[in-house]
Structures are given as C-alpha cells and as structure tokens.
Amino acid sequence: MGVEGIGASVARKEDKRFLTGKGRYTDDMSVPGMKYAFFVRSPHAHARIKSIDLSAASDMPGVIGILEGKQLQADAIGNIICGWMIHSKDGSPMKMGAWRPLAHETVRYVGDAVAIVVADSLGEARDAAEAVVVDYEVLPAVTEALQALEAGQPQLHPEAPNNLIFDWQIGDGAATDKAIGEAAHVTEITLRNNRLAPNPMEPRATLGIYDSAEDHYTCYTTSQNPHVARLVMSAFYNVAPENKLRVIAPDVGGGFGSKIYIYPEEIVCLWASKKTGVPVKWTCDRTEAFLTDAHGRDHVSTVKMAFDRDHRIIGLKVDTIANLGAYMSLFSSAVPTYLYATLLSGQYAIPAIHANVRTVYTNTVPVDAYRGAGRPEATYLLERTMETAARELGVSPAELRRKNFVRTFPYQTPVIMNYDAGDYEASLEAAMASADWNGFAARKAEAAGRGMKRGIGMSCYIEACGIAPSAAVGSLGAGVGLWESAEVRVNAVGTIEVMTGSHSHGQGHETTFAQLIADRFGIPIDNVNIVHGDTDKVQMGMGTYGSRSGAVGMSAVVKALDKVEAKAKKIAAHLMEADESDIVIENGELKVAGTDKTLPWFQVALAAYTAHNLPPGMEPGLKEGAFYDPSNFTFPAGCYICEVEVDPETGKTEIVQFVAADDFGNIINPMIVEGQVHGGIAQGVGQALLENVHYDPQNGQLITASYMDYAMPRADDLPSFKLSHQNTPCPSNPLGIKGCGEAGAIGSPPALMNAITDAIGNNDLTMPATPQKVWSALNAAN
Amino acid sequence: MAKVKMTVNGRQVGSDCEDRTLLVHFLRENLALTGTHVGCDTTQCGACVVHMDGRSVKSCTILAAQAAGSSITTIEGMAKDGELHPVQAAFKANHGLQCGFCTPGMVMTADDMIRRHGANLDEATVRAELDGNICRCTGYHNIVKSILAAAQEMRAVPQAAE
Amino acid sequence: MYETNYHRASSVEDAVRLKSSAEEGKYLAGGMTLIATMKQRLAAPGDLVDIRHIAGLKFISVTGRSVRIGAATTHYDVASSPELKAICPAICDLAHHIGDPHVRHMGTIGGSVANNDPAADYPAALLALDAVIVTNQREIGAADFFTGLFETALEEGEMIVAIAFEAPERAAYAKFRNPASRYAMTGVFVARRDSGDVRVAVTGAGADGVFRHAGMEAALAQNWSPDALSGATTDPADLLSDLHASSEYRAQLVKVMAKRAVAAA
Known part of the structure; x- marks a missing residue:
C-alpha cells in the first residue's frame, strides 16, 4: 500500500488550516460593501398573515432594505421543491403543499420566514426585525403525526386532506399476513423513533453577491452539495440561469444531512443582494438552527414479527407513520420509504415482508435526512424487535440472530435490495469476543454488589449506501441521477489536481482522495490537490451524503485515473520505444517491465505538455474526466454491543463498554474510517440517551430550542469505543468500498436500548432513555 | 462606539466598536481573526474559547469592552514560527478533528487543561474538563486521545506556576 | 443584544455612583449569566457597571x-x-x-x-x-x-x-445535573456543626428557589447518616416540574442527593 497509499492511516492534509484557525467557513467570508441579514420569523406554529407593516422598521438606523414574500412572488422566485416523487398505493401522487421561501399568506411552523432585513450591522438588522409588525390571525396547530391524521385536526395544506401526504406500501401484504397467521410465535411491539436536530457545530450561513455589471450571482453557502444547489436554484427557483450562478461551499463545519437541502435563506439572500444592491450575509444562530434546520427521524411504528417453531422468521409486518413537518423538504419523501422500508429485511432471511408508510404534515419544521436517514429507523425497529423476540422465546439474542442470518450472496430481499456481499456471523463473533460476552454474568453480579443494575445489548445492522444507481433511483421517483464525477488534471511538472463532485465537510477527502493517486502513481500526497465545493472549478457533482463519497465519488476518480494511466503509459512506451503493455508504474516511475528503462512520472507529464514527441495522432496534455454511475447500492453491515450500568436510585445510565464490529469493504484510511464510526456512535448514543426535539403539543412552540434544553452528547456521556473490522470487499465498485459515514448512528441506538431494557427488566422504554424515564420504567417493573 | 485596546497574540491592537460588541465578534470582524468560532448562543459549545490573561474563557459571553486592557491569545497565536503547538500537533497525529469547527476551542481548552493539570491528566479528568466544549463529529474519542498525548508531550516542558 | 453603555468601576464607591447615575443600570461581574441573558435579548440594561476590576473585591x-x-x-x-x-x-x-x-x-x-x-x-x-x-x-x-x-x-x-x-465541621454538596443545560436539576448541600446544628439546603428543585429541608435536618440531627434519610419525604407540590424532571422525580433526587452528600461529608 505504501506509506501514503490505500490502506494507510495517513494524517490529514487539511488539518493544519483547521488547527491554526485558518479554515475558511462561510461566515468567515467578507467582501467589500457586505451587509448583514436577519430574518423576521413566525412566532406562531400556524397563522394567517393579515398584514405586514415595514414602515417603522424601515426607518431604523442602519437599515438598507426590508423585503417580504409578496415581492419575492412578484419576482417569480419559485417554491421550495421536493426532489423525489412517491405515489400512494392507490396510484395518486404525493400531495405537495406550497412552500414559499418567504411566507406571505400562511405560516406553518414557528420559525417560518416572513421577511428579510438587511442592515449595516447584524445588531441593527435584528433591532429593525423586531420593529417589523406582522398582524397574524393565529390558527390551531398540530405537532404529532398520529394526531394530525385524526378527523377535525388543523389542516396544513388544502392539497392534503387530513394532512396525509402519501399512503405507500412495499412488499407482499397477503403473503405476510399468511405467515403471521401460521406462525408459532408473533412478537408485537410499538416503537417511536424520536425526533432529532442534526446540530452540525457550524450553524448554516450564506453570502449572496449580485454583480450588476455581469448580471452574475455568487452564493457562498454551507452546503454538502453545491452543484445540486446551483441546479435547483436555477431550474426551479428561478434565481438565475446556471451560467450566471456560482455556488461555493468552502470549509463546511459538519452537515450530517442537514446541509443537503437548499433552504429559503440561500435563495432569499441572493435575491435580496440584487434587490438591495449590496452583498448580503446571513448567519444562523443556534436557536434559529433548532427552529429551521431540517430535523430527522420522528416515526411511530407498529411491528409484527412472525416465527416458526424453529425460531426462524417467516414474516414481518410494519405500519409506520412518519412526521414530515410543515412542508416537504428535498429528500423528505425518500427517507421513510426507499431509504427505510427497503432495509427492513436487516441481516435476516425473511421470506415475507410488508410495510405500510403514511407521511403526515404537522406544524413543525420539515423533517428530512439526518445521518443514516431511514436506515437507523429500520435498524432500530428490527433490532429492538429481535431482542424482544429473543426474550419472549427464551433464547439468547445472539442465537436468534445467527439462526436467521443471510448466509449466501447475492441475496434478494422481498423489499427491493439485493445484498451483494457480507459475513454477518464474522462481525457478530468479533463483537462478542471483544465485549467478552461470556463474562457478562460475572460483571453483572459484581455490579449488583455495588447496587448497580448492569445490562448488555446487541444490534446487527445493515445499510444501503453508495447512493445510488441512477436508473434504479429514477425508476423509484428520484428527480436526479446519483452518479459522481471527477477530473484528474496532471500538471506539466507532474503534480496533480483532482476535481471532485463529492464535498468534504469533515470526512477528510483532501487526504483520502489523494491517497488514491499516491497509490496509483507512487507520488507523494503533498503533490496532489483535491479541489471541491466550487461550481466554477468542478464541472458537476452530486455531493456528499448517504456514505457515497468513497463508493461513488472515489470510483469516479478511479475511472479518470484509469484514463490518465493509459495515456501516460502510451506516452512512456513511445518515449522508451517499448510496448505499451510492458509499461508498469512504480514509486513515481514508469518502467519497461523486465528492463532497466525508466522514466520519472514528471517527465512523462512534461512530455504530454511539450508535445514534441508524442505518439502519432495523440492530443497533447494529460487531463481526463469520468462520470461513475454505480451498478448497485453497497451494503455495510456490522454488530454493535453495548454494556451499561443503571443507577437505580437516579435512573442514570452509564455506558461502561461499547464495541463496534463493522464490515465496510475495503478501507482507504483506517484512522479516518474509525473517526467516522466514533462520531456516528456518539450521535446514536445521543439519540438513545439524550436527544429529543420537543414541541409543545398545545401551541407548537419548540421547547428544545437551545442547548439548555436539547441535550447534546458531551465527552463525559461517552466511553472510548472498541472497534474492529471484518471486511468483505464490495463487488460492485472498483475499490471494493462500502462506506462508513452512517454506520455508527445506525447500529448504536438499538444496542443501547437493548442493554438498558436488559438492565432494568422492563422493555417498555422509549428513546431518549433519560434518567427520569429509566427511573420510572424501573419503578414500573418492580 | 469607543476605541477598545488590548493585546492579542502578543500584539497591541485597538479598534472602534459598539459597547455591545462581544469579544468574539471583535476578534472576528474588527481584527479578522476568524479562527475563533460561534457555535451556540447559550455559552455552552466552547467553539469560541480563547485565553484571557492566561485563562480559558468563552469569548462569546464577554464584551470586547470587558476585555479591554487584557492579554488575549487566540488559536492564531498558538503555532510559533510555523511550528504547530504540541496540542495542535497531537490533534493532527491522533485525528482529533474532523470538520474543524469546534477545533480552535478544543485546542485552547486542551492547552488550558494541561496547564492546570499537567501530567496528572487521566481520561476521566479530560472528559470532565471538556464539559464546556461540544463536538458533533468525533464522538470525543480521538479528542481525548489527543489531549492525553499532548499532556505527555508537554510534560517534558516545565510549566510556569500559576 | 440591545445597545448598552459600558462603564468600568475602579472602586465600590465608583461603582455605586456609576450605577446610580444610570437609568437602567446593572452591575456586571463575570457576566456569565448577565451577558448570556442580554445576548438572548431577555435583559436590556441601558448601562453596565463592570466591577470585575475593583481591587479589594477579589480575595x-x-x-x-x-x-x-x-x-x-x-x-x-x-x-x-x-x-x-x-x-x-x-x-x-x-x-x-x-x-x-x-x-x-x-x-x-x-x-x-x-x-x-x-x-x-x-x-x-x-x-x-x-x-x-x-x-x-x-x-x-x-x-x-x-x-x-x-x-x-x-x-x-x-x-x-x-x-x-x-466553616462547619462537616459539609458536602451533591448534585444531579440537567442532561442538557448541566445546571443542577437537584443539588443538596448538607452541613453539620459540632453544636449539633444540621442544615440541608436544596437548589434546582424548589418551585420558589433554594430552600431548607426541615424534615431532613431533623432526621440528620438525630442520626447523621445516609440511612437516617430513608424515610424523609419531599412534597412534590413544592417542587419544579419541567421537560427534564417531574416534581415526583425531583423529590426522589432530593432524597438521593441528600444521602450522597451526607455520605461524602
């Protein structure tokens, strides 16, 4: 692999700028004449706007301009879109309600934007925003999905009676019902997947710059996919044609899904820059982020899992209600359908599966993909059900899982997915060995002696990553193809620039993508620059989410490298008067195999650009591009084991051990992959123990609108983690990569909940398992 | 609007700002030292941590005027002569950062923690001392590892008594 | 935050004078609560009198x-x-x-x-x-x-x-922190003097703020041990209830923290 090649834990090239305060995030950007924006937002969860009076605010000191929704509409700026069409089981299309970037008729959640104030300073903009008088007619609000479906509830959009967006199904209902009818045992459970706020540490920000001389727009933004942002803003929002719009996502401080979407603020700031004639910068504060960043999860599901006499699963029936908030965000329809129900087979051979999913409007901020996006919901549902079943059947949770594992590949599930490779037993064994599963009873007894209740739980997850084969997702309703592009530009001196459509916001692409080049050509990674995040520099890309940068983004780089290598070999063969097939590349040199003839890499590059002596008919230069469209999803899988101690007097849970055994396929940089797992587990632990978005059901006010009430995982909430890998290469992409970005967040919540319910002897416990809830559940059990 | 003077990273600076200007905004906007970040509005996340007169403080909850006359060190003042500070080097070696946004606050916090605890730092103490710093990327695993490694590295260097 | 005027006091007298000449003035010490509240625009003092630099107040x-x-x-x-x-x-x-x-x-x-x-x-x-x-x-x-x-x-x-x-002969503080804010969701300070005087004060839990717990004080005066508190009760009606802890749960925490404080004292 070489010290900087594939498989090496290379320290990150990008770290120095972050460590020395030289990172360049959107809010760090400053341009001449720049002014500051503050948004006037609805304080009500549901209200009709009777009038907006800007007069007092417009006279405030420092105010440049105040713009409202009517003007936006007059300028024909489009509605926010949802990019994935889902049809209900009756064949009708999903019911899209209009989402205006600035509401001018109805507001539907606390935080819905109504107007933008642009002023000399942020303080003045905020002062003036408080002086904007909006006369609201307050309407009743509903925040819970189950309730919103009931008769007589507040109606959010006229297009969607009873707030139902779609009623969708997958799988074979009749076969599943038959299996349940014939089962020796049926485990039934109702589970809630709690609503989360993604909380990347960098709040969203945008800087809109309109150049009247060129009639050109530049948008700096905190985006995971700047090209998609440009495409959507051009094609749907009518901000500017693509050739007149440059989108730059510079250093981005975490995303976790929440920075995929094109939010109202980006559109409005660009438009406001043209209207006011000044560059307009908006930076979200944390409370605003809680109010307006797309949330994640929020499902309620009932599950029936049917077993035969031999404890083999013969059927799985799931009914899910998903809260999508007040409007349909970009991927919101795909998350509780194709990213969720297609994973309901888990690691198990289940002959019959049926899932029904209803999605619902409520007076809450839109819900969309958050780390894992659908797959954590599927895994939580399956793995809590499996654990419950094992307890009901009186068998060990490991045995029940082993008995039902998929063991031959490829394996076609009844819910679309075709698993290509894996070894679930290997991860289970590794995790159990690492956790000293067999020594648990002794540890439990020792803890009991200290008055503590100790429990252990496992979770076997699978996810579909490498999103996604374009034709496949197109047939399922996606509005875009999910390929990736790359361009490899070899300079005349042999240094290399790689343009990628993937976007790094913590994942370390500047290092791992460079490792591919080091591995291929044997040149130092310092001679390689990875360029991303700027639509003027990179032709096109679909961005980073769904653990796709390795499997899809890197595969595109490999395709481009293949072309570069082939051309370089042709040039080298010509220069060394050898046969092209005899040229090998080693340690930065092109050699004629079996001879002592060599050419350094840079000389071949130079020859390509001097073009004095190229093979007949060859174009000068050494630069190649490629688009890679995957042929299948990838299927990372693994087994997580969590051990906890519960303090019965306070209900406080301490994680005493956390083991993760993952199969990510081939790994480019183990250090970075482990970092991804650590972070994912922490977010999963957050979901299981700490985090919960809570709206007041009476009035739709967001109660958890800051870190005072939304519990973020801190260092002392977590242990150090024990990781291992059992990798089976992915057969569908050239690097054999499966992806690692979301696994931790997917696999960990059920492991933790299974451990706590084991400790307290009560399975009736919802996430987050706060001390109060655990204490109550413990009392109920006694 | 008043002129606020202080020493930042060893240099005397002065700039006009409103009395309501927070130290973090004074650093970022008046002095263009954008390494110090704002990640929350409730004095909890620690992305804004700098040193004031030798102690770690949250620059988002201090007025620039309150800091007038003091000596401030920001993340930009940690590396000397192009060499990473041992804490910075340990974060790089141990992959103690991902998106980099909380990192300046983490580095400033770690340095302060090591100054107070020296080689007595253990994992539990590091985790407790990180109470005022939130990271969403790393799960803290490698941050803890980085700080322990830096504490060992810096043990060789005698620390000034408080 | 809203606009404000900053003043730095050089002495207690100076501080009092500065504040009295302001219309809506406030003393500013460390500012860890006041500045945080002003940032949220929940407080808007027109003048701030910084007392942090007064010699003689730090000792x-x-x-x-x-x-x-x-x-x-x-x-x-x-x-x-x-x-x-x-x-x-x-x-x-x-x-x-x-x-x-x-x-x-x-x-x-x-x-x-x-x-x-x-x-x-x-x-x-x-x-x-x-x-x-x-x-x-x-x-x-x-x-x-x-x-x-x-x-x-x-x-x-x-x-x-x-x-x-x-300083009492024995004292200790035990708190259970709010998982989000990390403030005391319940904190109990116990102190015992050789005279036999025992005091138990509870923060984070009381509906009217900090309070002394007479029942626990009586029990501990009889028998200074965690077990003495086993029968102690706190009326949930007097306690706070919020998203993170009901008053019943806080009543339990009052007892548990008190026991742990006594054990640690």
Whole structure:
C-alpha cells in the first residue's frame, strides 16, 4: 500500500488550516460593501398573515432594505421543491403543499420566514426585525403525526386532506399476513423513533453577491452539495440561469444531512443582494438552527414479527407513520420509504415482508435526512424487535440472530435490495469476543454488589449506501441521477489536481482522495490537490451524503485515473520505444517491465505538455474526466454491543463498554474510517440517551430550542469505543468500498436500548432513555 | 462606539466598536481573526474559547469592552514560527478533528487543561474538563486521545506556576 | 443584544455612583449569566457597571474557621484555594462543579448569589452554611437574602462585596445535573456543626428557589447518616416540574442527593 497509499492511516492534509484557525467557513467570508441579514420569523406554529407593516422598521438606523414574500412572488422566485416523487398505493401522487421561501399568506411552523432585513450591522438588522409588525390571525396547530391524521385536526395544506401526504406500501401484504397467521410465535411491539436536530457545530450561513455589471450571482453557502444547489436554484427557483450562478461551499463545519437541502435563506439572500444592491450575509444562530434546520427521524411504528417453531422468521409486518413537518423538504419523501422500508429485511432471511408508510404534515419544521436517514429507523425497529423476540422465546439474542442470518450472496430481499456481499456471523463473533460476552454474568453480579443494575445489548445492522444507481433511483421517483464525477488534471511538472463532485465537510477527502493517486502513481500526497465545493472549478457533482463519497465519488476518480494511466503509459512506451503493455508504474516511475528503462512520472507529464514527441495522432496534455454511475447500492453491515450500568436510585445510565464490529469493504484510511464510526456512535448514543426535539403539543412552540434544553452528547456521556473490522470487499465498485459515514448512528441506538431494557427488566422504554424515564420504567417493573 | 485596546497574540491592537460588541465578534470582524468560532448562543459549545490573561474563557459571553486592557491569545497565536503547538500537533497525529469547527476551542481548552493539570491528566479528568466544549463529529474519542498525548508531550516542558 | 453603555468601576464607591447615575443600570461581574441573558435579548440594561476590576473585591481570607470571600472572586479561585480546601472542601468542590472550566474562570460568587438562579449552586451552600451576604450597606443573612426565583433582598443600588461564613465541621454538596443545560436539576448541600446544628439546603428543585429541608435536618440531627434519610419525604407540590424532571422525580433526587452528600461529608 505504501506509506501514503490505500490502506494507510495517513494524517490529514487539511488539518493544519483547521488547527491554526485558518479554515475558511462561510461566515468567515467578507467582501467589500457586505451587509448583514436577519430574518423576521413566525412566532406562531400556524397563522394567517393579515398584514405586514415595514414602515417603522424601515426607518431604523442602519437599515438598507426590508423585503417580504409578496415581492419575492412578484419576482417569480419559485417554491421550495421536493426532489423525489412517491405515489400512494392507490396510484395518486404525493400531495405537495406550497412552500414559499418567504411566507406571505400562511405560516406553518414557528420559525417560518416572513421577511428579510438587511442592515449595516447584524445588531441593527435584528433591532429593525423586531420593529417589523406582522398582524397574524393565529390558527390551531398540530405537532404529532398520529394526531394530525385524526378527523377535525388543523389542516396544513388544502392539497392534503387530513394532512396525509402519501399512503405507500412495499412488499407482499397477503403473503405476510399468511405467515403471521401460521406462525408459532408473533412478537408485537410499538416503537417511536424520536425526533432529532442534526446540530452540525457550524450553524448554516450564506453570502449572496449580485454583480450588476455581469448580471452574475455568487452564493457562498454551507452546503454538502453545491452543484445540486446551483441546479435547483436555477431550474426551479428561478434565481438565475446556471451560467450566471456560482455556488461555493468552502470549509463546511459538519452537515450530517442537514446541509443537503437548499433552504429559503440561500435563495432569499441572493435575491435580496440584487434587490438591495449590496452583498448580503446571513448567519444562523443556534436557536434559529433548532427552529429551521431540517430535523430527522420522528416515526411511530407498529411491528409484527412472525416465527416458526424453529425460531426462524417467516414474516414481518410494519405500519409506520412518519412526521414530515410543515412542508416537504428535498429528500423528505425518500427517507421513510426507499431509504427505510427497503432495509427492513436487516441481516435476516425473511421470506415475507410488508410495510405500510403514511407521511403526515404537522406544524413543525420539515423533517428530512439526518445521518443514516431511514436506515437507523429500520435498524432500530428490527433490532429492538429481535431482542424482544429473543426474550419472549427464551433464547439468547445472539442465537436468534445467527439462526436467521443471510448466509449466501447475492441475496434478494422481498423489499427491493439485493445484498451483494457480507459475513454477518464474522462481525457478530468479533463483537462478542471483544465485549467478552461470556463474562457478562460475572460483571453483572459484581455490579449488583455495588447496587448497580448492569445490562448488555446487541444490534446487527445493515445499510444501503453508495447512493445510488441512477436508473434504479429514477425508476423509484428520484428527480436526479446519483452518479459522481471527477477530473484528474496532471500538471506539466507532474503534480496533480483532482476535481471532485463529492464535498468534504469533515470526512477528510483532501487526504483520502489523494491517497488514491499516491497509490496509483507512487507520488507523494503533498503533490496532489483535491479541489471541491466550487461550481466554477468542478464541472458537476452530486455531493456528499448517504456514505457515497468513497463508493461513488472515489470510483469516479478511479475511472479518470484509469484514463490518465493509459495515456501516460502510451506516452512512456513511445518515449522508451517499448510496448505499451510492458509499461508498469512504480514509486513515481514508469518502467519497461523486465528492463532497466525508466522514466520519472514528471517527465512523462512534461512530455504530454511539450508535445514534441508524442505518439502519432495523440492530443497533447494529460487531463481526463469520468462520470461513475454505480451498478448497485453497497451494503455495510456490522454488530454493535453495548454494556451499561443503571443507577437505580437516579435512573442514570452509564455506558461502561461499547464495541463496534463493522464490515465496510475495503478501507482507504483506517484512522479516518474509525473517526467516522466514533462520531456516528456518539450521535446514536445521543439519540438513545439524550436527544429529543420537543414541541409543545398545545401551541407548537419548540421547547428544545437551545442547548439548555436539547441535550447534546458531551465527552463525559461517552466511553472510548472498541472497534474492529471484518471486511468483505464490495463487488460492485472498483475499490471494493462500502462506506462508513452512517454506520455508527445506525447500529448504536438499538444496542443501547437493548442493554438498558436488559438492565432494568422492563422493555417498555422509549428513546431518549433519560434518567427520569429509566427511573420510572424501573419503578414500573418492580 | 469607543476605541477598545488590548493585546492579542502578543500584539497591541485597538479598534472602534459598539459597547455591545462581544469579544468574539471583535476578534472576528474588527481584527479578522476568524479562527475563533460561534457555535451556540447559550455559552455552552466552547467553539469560541480563547485565553484571557492566561485563562480559558468563552469569548462569546464577554464584551470586547470587558476585555479591554487584557492579554488575549487566540488559536492564531498558538503555532510559533510555523511550528504547530504540541496540542495542535497531537490533534493532527491522533485525528482529533474532523470538520474543524469546534477545533480552535478544543485546542485552547486542551492547552488550558494541561496547564492546570499537567501530567496528572487521566481520561476521566479530560472528559470532565471538556464539559464546556461540544463536538458533533468525533464522538470525543480521538479528542481525548489527543489531549492525553499532548499532556505527555508537554510534560517534558516545565510549566510556569500559576 | 440591545445597545448598552459600558462603564468600568475602579472602586465600590465608583461603582455605586456609576450605577446610580444610570437609568437602567446593572452591575456586571463575570457576566456569565448577565451577558448570556442580554445576548438572548431577555435583559436590556441601558448601562453596565463592570466591577470585575475593583481591587479589594477579589480575595479569600480564612481566619480560624471564619471565611470571607470577595464578591468578585471567581469560581475557579474558590475551587482551587488551598486555605479554603483545608477547612471547607465542600465549598471548593461545589465551585469546581459550577458550569464548565471557562465559565469558572469568569463567573464570580457575588454574581451568582445576586442572580439567585433557581438552578444555581451557591445559594444552597450559603443557606446551609448560614452565610452572611455583605453588601456596601449592610450584612444580610442567607435565610433573609434569597427571596424567590431570581429574587433577592438587595435594594436598588446595593452591591454585594463579600460572602462570610463559619466553616462547619462537616459539609458536602451533591448534585444531579440537567442532561442538557448541566445546571443542577437537584443539588443538596448538607452541613453539620459540632453544636449539633444540621442544615440541608436544596437548589434546582424548589418551585420558589433554594430552600431548607426541615424534615431532613431533623432526621440528620438525630442520626447523621445516609440511612437516617430513608424515610424523609419531599412534597412534590413544592417542587419544579419541567421537560427534564417531574416534581415526583425531583423529590426522589432530593432524597438521593441528600444521602450522597451526607455520605461524602
């Protein structure tokens, strides 16, 4: 692999700028004449706007301009879109309600934007925003999905009676019902997947710059996919044609899904820059982020899992209600359908599966993909059900899982997915060995002696990553193809620039993508620059989410490298008067195999650009591009084991051990992959123990609108983690990569909940398992 | 609007700002030292941590005027002569950062923690001392590892008594 | 935050004068609560009088068992004072667990006491230690000082200059932190003197702020041990209830924290 090649834990090239305060995030950007924006937002969860009076605010000191929704509409700026069409089981299309970037008729959640104030300073903009008088007619609000479906509830959009967006199904209902009818045992459970706020540490920000001389727009933004942002803003929002719009996502401080979407603020700031004639910068504060960043999860599901006499699963029936908030965000329809129900087979051979999913409007901020996006919901549902079943059947949770594992590949599930490779037993064994599963009873007894209740739980997850084969997702309703592009530009001196459509916001692409080049050509990674995040520099890309940068983004780089290598070999063969097939590349040199003839890499590059002596008919230069469209999803899988101690007097849970055994396929940089797992587990632990978005059901006010009430995982909430890998290469992409970005967040919540319910002897416990809830559940059990 | 003077990273600076200007905004906007970040509005996340007169403080909850006359060190003042500070080097070696946004606050916090605890730092103490710093990327695993490694590295260097 | 005018006081007299000449002035000590509240636009003092730089407000003096702490003394300085640790480690331990390291470097005992946040730690200690709050005008016993949620006996213009108490023979503080804010969801300070006087003060839990727990004090006066509290009860009707902890759960935490404090004392 070489010290900087594939498989090496290379320290990150990008770290120095972050460590020395030289990172360049959107809010760090400053341009001449720049002014500051503050948004006037609805304080009500549901209200009709009777009038907006800007007069007092417009006279405030420092105010440049105040713009409202009517003007936006007059300028024909489009509605926010949802990019994935889902049809209900009756064949009708999903019911899209209009989402205006600035509401001018109805507001539907606390935080819905109504107007933008642009002023000399942020303080003045905020002062003036408080002086904007909006006369609201307050309407009743509903925040819970189950309730919103009931008769007589507040109606959010006229297009969607009873707030139902779609009623969708997958799988074979009749076969599943038959299996349940014939089962020796049926485990039934109702589970809630709690609503989360993604909380990347960098709040969203945008800087809109309109150049009247060129009639050109530049948008700096905190985006995971700047090209998609440009495409959507051009094609749907009518901000500017693509050739007149440059989108730059510079250093981005975490995303976790929440920075995929094109939010109202980006559109409005660009438009406001043209209207006011000044560059307009908006930076979200944390409370605003809680109010307006797309949330994640929020499902309620009932599950029936049917077993035969031999404890083999013969059927799985799931009914899910998903809260999508007040409007349909970009991927919101795909998350509780194709990213969720297609994973309901888990690691198990289940002959019959049926899932029904209803999605619902409520007076809450839109819900969309958050780390894992659908797959954590599927895994939580399956793995809590499996654990419950094992307890009901009186068998060990490991045995029940082993008995039902998929063991031959490829394996076609009844819910679309075709698993290509894996070894679930290997991860289970590794995790159990690492956790000293067999020594648990002794540890439990020792803890009991200290008055503590100790429990252990496992979770076997699978996810579909490498999103996604374009034709496949197109047939399922996606509005875009999910390929990736790359361009490899070899300079005349042999240094290399790689343009990628993937976007790094913590994942370390500047290092791992460079490792591919080091591995291929044997040149130092310092001679390689990875360029991303700027639509003027990179032709096109679909961005980073769904653990796709390795499997899809890197595969595109490999395709481009293949072309570069082939051309370089042709040039080298010509220069060394050898046969092209005899040229090998080693340690930065092109050699004629079996001879002592060599050419350094840079000389071949130079020859390509001097073009004095190229093979007949060859174009000068050494630069190649490629688009890679995957042929299948990838299927990372693994087994997580969590051990906890519960303090019965306070209900406080301490994680005493956390083991993760993952199969990510081939790994480019183990250090970075482990970092991804650590972070994912922490977010999963957050979901299981700490985090919960809570709206007041009476009035739709967001109660958890800051870190005072939304519990973020801190260092002392977590242990150090024990990781291992059992990798089976992915057969569908050239690097054999499966992806690692979301696994931790997917696999960990059920492991933790299974451990706590084991400790307290009560399975009736919802996430987050706060001390109060655990204490109550413990009392109920006694 | 008043002129606020202080020493930042060893240099005397002065700039006009409103009395309501927070130290973090004074650093970022008046002095263009954008390494110090704002990640929350409730004095909890620690992305804004700098040193004031030798102690770690949250620059988002201090007025620039309150800091007038003091000596401030920001993340930009940690590396000397192009060499990473041992804490910075340990974060790089141990992959103690991902998106980099909380990192300046983490580095400033770690340095302060090591100054107070020296080689007595253990994992539990590091985790407790990180109470005022939130990271969403790393799960803290490698941050803890980085700080322990830096504490060992810096043990060789005698620390000034408080 | 809204606009404000900053003034730096050079002495207590200067501070009082500056504040009295302002219309809606406030003393600013460490600012860890006040600035945070102003950022949220929940407080809007027109003038701030910074008392952090006043010489003579930052000190810890220990004479025999008599303790006097200057109002502008930071939590960090209280937590790390060897003199204090020698005779009243409980107050150091309490200070060491306020907020986080950065907050402890700025936040002051005077500021915390004057603010009387129902989830703050110091009020429990002062009440249990029967401390005296020394102002520029008078001395106020802790029992008379804390008058309700964010309410104190301080008069307009009156300024805390020091906190004084006699170190008890035994004392300890145990708190259970709110998982989100990390403030005390319930904190109990217990103190016992050789005279047999026992005080138990509870913060974070009371609907009217910090309070003394008469039932526990009586039980512990009889038998200074955690077991003595097994039968102790707290009426949930007197306790706070919120998203994180119901009043019933807080009642349980009061008991558990009290037992743990006694065990640690």
